[in-house]
Amino acid sequence: MFSRTGIDLVESGEMILEKGDPEGIVVTSGASWKCPTYVRKLPPCRNECPSSEDIRGYLTKIALAKDLKKDQDEAFDEAWHILTDKNPLPSVHGRICPHPCETGCNRKEKSDGAVAINNMERAIGDHGLARGLKLKMLTDEEKTAKVAIIGSGPSGLSCAYQLRRRGYQVTIFEAFEKAGGMLRYGIPVYRLPDDILDKEIQNILDLGVGLKLKTRIGEDVSMESLREEFDAIYVAIGAHGGAKLNVPGEEKAANVFSAASYLNRVNAGAKVDVGDKVVVVGGGDSAIDAARASLRMGRAMMGEEDQVETESAQAALDSARASKRMAGCESTIVYRRTRDEMPAIASEIDAANNEGINIEYLAAPKRVIVKDGRATGIELVKMKLGNPDKSGRKSPVVIEGSEYVIDATSIIVAIGQKPQISGGLKKLVDEWGWVKVGKNMTSQIEGVFAGGDAQGLGISTRAVGDGRKAARSIDAFIKGVNYPPSPKPRPVKASQLRLDYYPPMPRHEEKSISSEERGGNFEEITKTISKEDAIEEASRCMSCGLCFNCDQCRIFCPREAIERDKKREQGWVMFTDYTKCNGCHICAEVCPCNYIEMGMGL
Incomplete structure (x- = not known):
């Protein structure tokens, strides 16, 4: 039987x-x-992925294609649809995600390392863009219920996508001139090119999602009018406000910027003259991004001499400018702990070091030195590590009498961000200025849901996951039902596998352009792995x-x-x-x- x-x-x-x-x-x-x-x-990679992507599903779809006598493009198409079921921005996240999924990968217990999931996500995402693949609706039914999404960052886009594909009428309200939120205004284009972001956002809008730009809730449109017009609201406003150092001199200097405002201006196309000695305070991804962007901006500003007429003279001048840019601009990151405690992505720290950015570890700002309304330097004090704090990292302790000064033509503060709240949205925040969110992405107001960085800073894939969870809760709210909670996950452990069955296979890394090639431009630094490498990388998945x-x-x-x-x-x-x-x-x-x-x- x-x-x-x-x-x-x-x-x-x-x-x-x-x-x-x-x-x-x-x-x-x-x-x-x-x-x-x-x-x-449940495979451990998916358990660690904040957006719950079916990583095993899309990797094995590619890995098994040859055995199943399936065309490569067809396999990649199917992998793209599996991936975008949970995350509609694969090309974006294949470039910027710090890939916590790889920390869970059981293959890391072997000598050849974890599967390069992030590189695969990028390769599959880029394949989808090249093929013009379209996101799939889950129903042909057009529901009458309307949902407003406040903010077009990763969380708002994710929620809009999941609701629209289920037939809801969705409109996104965005305060800026373009959609994307911190993806557009907080990440330099050398990491995330505009055309990649534009194409993946358009793919979501093509499902029938409405988008109203330059519309700030609380100023252009009231929260009350949204509640009257829409059946539910999702607040995904991000955290675009920069935290301050709160040290003497900071408020008196015109050339002290927050990382959020600086990157916003740079990504909007503005030429911000930061000079040739930029100091960035902080240790997260925004600090690294600001330092690397300022280095490029400084070199570009120094290279704006008039063009010459002959090609040979231009080539000579370009070489001279490249040398001048590399030698004449400095960007220094100041961080109060050591590299081991630095929250930025390790590969981004390495890239910053390779580009010649200096990192002053175990140092904290004490005051900004100001002359004629501009910062000319920053006084630092040396630190040592003490006992661990609540985050588990060792607390920095001031070493008395260790003050010293470094020169600065600009200072960029990257020590944290907060939501910018106005109008009726103020009712949603807690005493610390963050949007208060319940376990089902609910807010303090019935029918209003919230998520993403507005509730606390996190990585972009967490914001995508928040948007998807909010869409599920909004769907339940409008239908008047309660979905059961998910059971406690039990991911497969390496000890449960026969690791010796899987032969060693080298990991396929993406390639980067040289430091010399980066010069004073914002061209994308890394390259997507080839399709051949992607097929081999997919076969490294152990299908836990x-x-x-x-x-x-x-x-x-x-x-x-x-x-x-x-x-x-x-x-x-x-x-x-x-x-x-x-x-x-x-x-x-x-x-x-x-x-x-x-x-x-x-």
């Missing part, structure tokens, strides 16, 4: 509790607890917790009780004839990915 079984234990961040194979879950007459059960489990057609169980079964369903491409492809199975456990022992468990129940 044949039986197919498959139980989806958990899908992180979703309402699914158990999802059985449509052909039936478990029990057949004569079956014994000794026989194999096929259990689809889900069958990937290795055939080990079928090959080693002494009773020939296991067969393969060739109609299925991946996942639940094996089935057992329980009249032949003697419960020897060999299939479970040889299964490399921990898909097989012995016994008919959990």
Whole structure:
């Protein structure tokens, strides 16, 4: 007697509790607890992904294409649709995400390192743009319910996408001239080019999402009028306000900027004259971005001499300017702890070092030195590390009498950001100025939901995840239903796998242009990995917790009780004839990915 079984234990961040194979879950007459059960489990990469992308799904779709005699482009198309089911901005996040998914990857327990998931996301995203792939609606039904999204950053775009594809009438209200939020105004174009962001935003709008630019809630449109017109509201205003140093001299100098305002102006196309000695205070990604952007801006401003007529003279002049830019501009980051505690992405710190940016560790600002209304330097004091604080990092302690001064033509403050709240939105904030958000992305006002950086700073993929969760809660609110909470995730551990089954394979890294090539321009620094490298990288995925057609169980079964369903491409492809199975456990022992468990129940 044949039986197919498959139980989806958990899908992180979703309402699914158990999802059985449509052909039936478990029990057949004569079956014994000794026989194999096929259990689809949560891979650790997905468990660590804040936007809950089906990473295993899109990697194995590419990895298995050759065995399934599937066209490469078709496999990449399918991978793109799997990826964008949870995250509609794959090309964007393949460039900027610090990839916490890779910290969970079980392959890192082998000598060849974690799967390069972030590089794969970028490759799949760029493939989708090149092919002109379109995001999919989930229904043909056009609902009458209307939802307003305040803010067009990653969280607002994600929520708009998930609601629109379910048939809701969605309108985004954006205060700036262009959509994108901090993706556009907080990340330099050498990391995230405008054309990539524009194309992925347009893909969302093409579903029928409305967009009203240069519309600030509380000034141009009242919160009260939105509540009257729309059935629900999602507040995703981000955190565009910069924190201050609160040291003497800061308020008196015109050339002291917040990182948020500086990057906003640079990304908007303004030429900000920062001079040739820029000091950036902070240790996060914004600090690194501001320092690297200021270095480019300073070199570009120094290179604005008149053009010469002949090509040979121009080439000579370009070489001279490049040397002048590299030698004549300085950008220094001041951070009060050591590199080990620095919250910025490690690869971005390395890139800053490679570009010649100096980092003053264990130093904190004491005062801004001002002359004629402009900062000419900053007084620092040396620090040492003391006991750990609430975050687990060691607290910086002042070393008395260790003050020193470094010159500065501009000072950029990158020590934190806060939401900019106005009008009726003020009712949503707590005593510290952050939007107060409940576990289902609810606010203090019924029908108003919130998420993203407005509730506290986080990475962009967390904002995408917030938007998706908010869309689910808004859907439940409008329908008047309650979705059950997700169960506690149980990701597959490396100790549950047969790591020796997977042969060593080198990791494929993206390539970068040289420091010399970067000069005074904002050209994109990194390159997307080739399709050939992407296919090889996808095959490094160990498919933790889900069958990937290795055939080990079928090959080693002494009773020939296991067969393969060739109609299925991946996942639940094996089935057992329980009249032949003697419960020897060999299939479970040889299964490399921990898909097989012995016994008919959990």
